Amino acid sequence: LQDKQLTDLSVGDVMISSEKVAHVQVNNPLEHALLVLVKSGYSAVPVLDASYKLIGTIAKTNILNQILGLERFEFERLSDILVKDVLNEEIPCLSKEDSLLKGLNTVINHPFVCVADSDGYFDGILTRRAILKQVKKDIYT
Amino acid sequence: LQDKQLTDLSVGDVMISSEKVAHVQVNNPLEHALLVLVKSGYSAVPVLDASYKLIGTIAKTNILNQILGLERFEFERLSDILVKDVLNEEIPCLSKEDSLLKGLNTVINHPFVCVADSDGYFDGILTRRAILKQVKKDIYT
Ligand SMILES: Nc1ncnc2c1ncn2[C@@H]1O[C@@H]2COP(=O)(O)O[C@H]3[C@@H](O)[C@H](n4cnc5c(N)ncnc54)O[C@@H]3COP(=O)(O)O[C@H]2[C@H]1O
Ligand SMILES: Nc1ncnc2c1ncn2[C@@H]1O[C@@H]2COP(=O)(O)O[C@H]3[C@@H](O)[C@H](n4cnc5c(N)ncnc54)O[C@@H]3COP(=O)(O)O[C@H]2[C@H]1O
Numbered sequence: 001l002q003d004k005q006l007t008d009l010s011v012g013d014v015m016i017s018s019e020k021v022a023h024v025q026v027n028n029p030l031e032h033a034l035l036v037l038v039k040s041g042y043s044a045v046p047v048l049d050a051s052y053k054l055i056g057t058i059a060k061t062n063i064l065n066q067i068l069g070l071e072r073f074e075f076e077r078l079s080d081i082l083v084k085d086v087l088n089e090e091i092p093c094l095s096k097e098d099s100l101l102k103g104l105n106t107v108i109n110h111p112f113v114c115v116a117d118s119d120g121y122f123d124g125i126l127t128r129r130a131i132l133k134q135v136k137k138d139i140y141t
Numbered sequence: 142l143q144d145k146q147l148t149d150l151s152v153g154d155v156m157i158s159s160e161k162v163a164h165v166q167v168n169n170p171l172e173h174a175l176l177v178l179v180k181s182g183y184s185a186v187p188v189l190d191a192s193y194k195l196i197g198t199i200a201k202t203n204i205l206n207q208i209l210g211l212e213r214f215e216f217e218r219l220s221d222i223l224v225k226d227v228l229n230e231e232i233p234c235l236s237k238e239d240s241l242l243k244g245l246n247t248v249i250n251h252p253f254v255c256v257a258d259s260d261g262y263f264d265g266i267l268t269r270r271a272i273l274k275q276v277k278k279d280i281y282t
Contacts (some may be wrong), residue, residue, distance in 0.1 A: 012225060043202070059185070060205070075216045101280070107273060132269065133249055
């Protein structure tokens with residue numbers, strides 16, 4: 001892995017694997033999801049179901065947009081709305097075996113891309129930072 | 142610019158210039174800053190002073206962390222706190238003349254980097270997306 005170039009690597013070689021990825025459950029209330037996002041410091045995280053299948057992603061923007069009323073942010077509504085009502089389902093998805101080059105193409109428009117297996121189980125995320133570190137390695141060798 | 146490689150370009154060649162960058166003012170209340178962030182959809186933006194000098198950056202996380210009380214998000218406090226009390230001042234900064242290679246090194250740990258001139262006036266931002274688009278160009282040519 002040390003001497004491999006971006007074009008020889010796969011998504012699985014550099015992704016952050018699932019056990020290290022903060023996520024929320026599809027049936028959590030938004031109040032819980034916002035707490036996870038604020039405490040983890042991440043702007044968006046994957047959304048999984050109870051069997052750890054990938055359902056989509058959720059971002060602070062989605063949650064705050066949902067409670068933005070005419071005069072103020074209506075924070076009391078956070079306990080009434082569920083993640084499943086607000087999540088992004090139209091998300092790109094990669095498999096561990098995909099080339100890192102395909103990963104590069106996908107992160108051009110997405111800060112991170114979810115990785116799942118053929119049955120839809122969540123494997124991890126490919127981040128822009130992981131790609132950029134590899135690019136830097138390639139340039140300096 | 143079309144045929145130049147990443148190693149031949151400067152930050153100024155690919156940055157988003159200041160007039161296209163959403164920002165907040167150092168004396169705005171957090172309520173205004175959060176509205177700008179939610180409506181623009183950006184997770185973080187630069188903070189400028191009245192003469193358009195670069196002061197720092199502010200992110201949704203900073204604002205939400207500030208109002209996270211023991212039991213709930215205390216949204217009513219948003220009108221009492223100013224951007225200057227919460228902004229990040231320890232930020233990397235580039236100049237238009239810096240090489241894009243130096244820009245690549247900096248975006249490894251920052252989704253975007255502010256660009257300012259020698260007097261501290263805000264020139265624009267260098268984003269990861271701009272760098273990744275150039276990397277893709279280089280690989281396919
Ligand atoms: N706790 C931390 N420690 C050190 N650096 C931190 C950090 N939190 C954020 N960063 C830096 O800020 C970038 C943007 O984070 P953001 O949360 O907006 O956007 C993140 C977040 O939405 C997601 N992400 C990254 N790691 C994650 C994880 N372990 N669990 C869940 N989501 C993650 O992927 C996006 C892109 O991540 P990437 O690493 O390329 O880029 C990260 C990283 O460079
Ligand atoms: N309105 C929009 N239209 C299309 N795509 C959008 C978008 N808003 C966000 N994105 C996509 O999401 C990425 C992360 O946006 P984020 O707001 O977390 O993080 C952004 C934001 O904090 C800041 N940023 C980008 N453009 C900005 C602008 N015009 N004004 C102020 N801040 C900006 O730079 C960070 C990295 O931007 P980058 O372009 O690399 O990466 C962007 C872009 O790929």
